[in-house]
Amino acid sequence: MGSFQVDDTVGSVVARRPALSRVFERMGIDYCCGGKKTLEEASRKKGLEPETLLLALDESVSSEDAPVVDVAAMSLTDLIEHIEQTHHAYLRAEFPRLDGLTNKVASVHGKKDPRLRQVRETFMALQEELSGHLLKEEQVLFPMIRQLDASATAPVFHCGSLANPVGQMEQEHDQAGSALERLSELTDRHAPPDWACNTYRAMLDALSRLESDLHQHIHKENNVLFPRAIEMEARKGI
Ligand SMILES: [Fe+2]
Numbered sequence: 001m002g003s004f005q006v007d008d009t010v011g012s013v014v015a016r017r018p019a020l021s022r023v024f025e026r027m028g029i030d031y032c033c034g035g036k037k038t039l040e041e042a043s044r045k046k047g048l049e050p051e052t053l054l055l056a057l058d059e060s061v062s063s064e065d066a067p068v069v070d071v072a073a074m075s076l077t078d079l080i081e082h083i084e085q086t087h088h089a090y091l092r093a094e095f096p097r098l099d100g101l102t103n104k105v106a107s108v109h110g111k112k113d114p115r116l117r118q119v120r121e122t123f124m125a126l127q128e129e130l131s132g133h134l135l136k137e138e139q140v141l142f143p144m145i146r147q148l149d150a151s152a153t154a155p156v157f158h159c160g161s162l163a164n165p166v167g168q169m170e171q172e173h174d175q176a177g178s179a180l181e182r183l184s185e186l187t188d189r190h191a192p193p194d195w196a197c198n199t200y201r202a203m204l205d206a207l208s209r210l211e212s213d214l215h216q217h218i219h220k221e222n223n224v225l226f227p228r229a230i231e232m233e234a235r236k237g238i
């Protein structure tokens with residue numbers, strides 16, 4: 001038997017596991033104002049069998065326990081592929097959602113807690129910076145590293161050594177790290193106040209996941225990909 005029952009309410013599921021708000025969003029089920037409906041009522045209203053919803057919730061819970069990848073054992077090309085498909089794809093999927101959540105929470109509750117408006121502003125700046133950052137990696141730095149990985153001798157890059165774009169990316173990682181720290185401070189380490197509604201809770205959960213995903217992402221680039229690429233460039237240099 002799965003972790004959820006047809007007579008659990010939508011709101012109680014999101015309160016227990018805010019990340020599952022994604023499943024409800026995907027199915028067009030309102031978990032904030034419509035949170036009192038049972039899973040059975042909410043799914044029937046959308047023309048779905050309740051079992052389909054239960055299955056989607058259980059799958060989402062088990063996908064959270066995804067296996068840890070051994071990045072040190074990967075080739076640089078595979079590691080780039082992994083970073084793009086896991087972390088870059090995650091950010092692109094999560095940004096529009098967090099954009100909506102931070103906007104809604106700031107406009108509804110910003111009067112009660114003005115820090116929520118700062119959360120919104122900090123998030124928007126981070127989103128903009130990181131969107132440019134992902135493109136620079138995907139269009140400039142990563143193709144250079146792929147080329148290096150596939151060559152017998154280090155190619156001559158127009159921007160000189162890989163250390164130049166790598167230094168720039170590391171600087172941008174530091175800025176992203178500061179924005180995450182600020183978001184964490186502004187939200188009391190992502191802890192909801194007693195009066196927080198489910199949208200507020202979903203926003204905090206999403207921000208906390210954004211922080212841990214970005215920490216892993218930056219770790220894989222700063223501590224694995226970049227030093228290995230620079231070392232390979234030196235080794236393959238003439
Ligand atoms: Fe990246």
Ligand SMILES: [Fe+2]
Pocket residue numbers: 133137169173218221
């Ligand atoms: Fe990066």
